Amino acid sequence: MIRISACRERLYVRVEGHAGYAEHGRDIVCAAVSALVFNYAAGLERIAGLQTEVHEDRGSNSITIGIGKSAPGEADRINTGRILFDSLMLGLGEIRKTNPKNVIILEGG
Numbered sequence: 001m002i003r004i005s006a007c008r009e010r011l012y013v014r015v016e017g018h019a020g021y022a023e024h025g026r027d028i029v030c031a032a033v034s035a036l037v038f039n040y041a042a043g044l045e046r047i048a049g050l051q052t053e054v055h056e057d058r059g060s061n062s063i064t065i066g067i068g069k070s071a072p073g074e075a076d077r078i079n080t081g082r083i084l085f086d087s088l089m090l091g092l093g094e095i096r097k098t099n100p101k102n103v104i105i106l107e108g109g
Contacts, residue, residue: 004105011081016062019102029102040088048080
């Protein structure tokens, strides 16, 4: 099962585990979640202009994405980041809806 922990306030998301929908390398649920998460990281940097911290651990099959401390005057960038976060969570929620045995989402942490 893929476990997703997320916090809108900190623009933080951690994804770990394997969906178990299909064998490793052929799992469309894992592929869909991965695509959304990597797109979120790219959007934070390229669209919002925020410095991201990305930690990928292939051993534990996890990725953590967040931003460093925001500087004064970055309110517009943070707001753009929150829009990107909302879009990420919308997409992940849709995947969860169609694959409830493969994905769990915990928000607020």
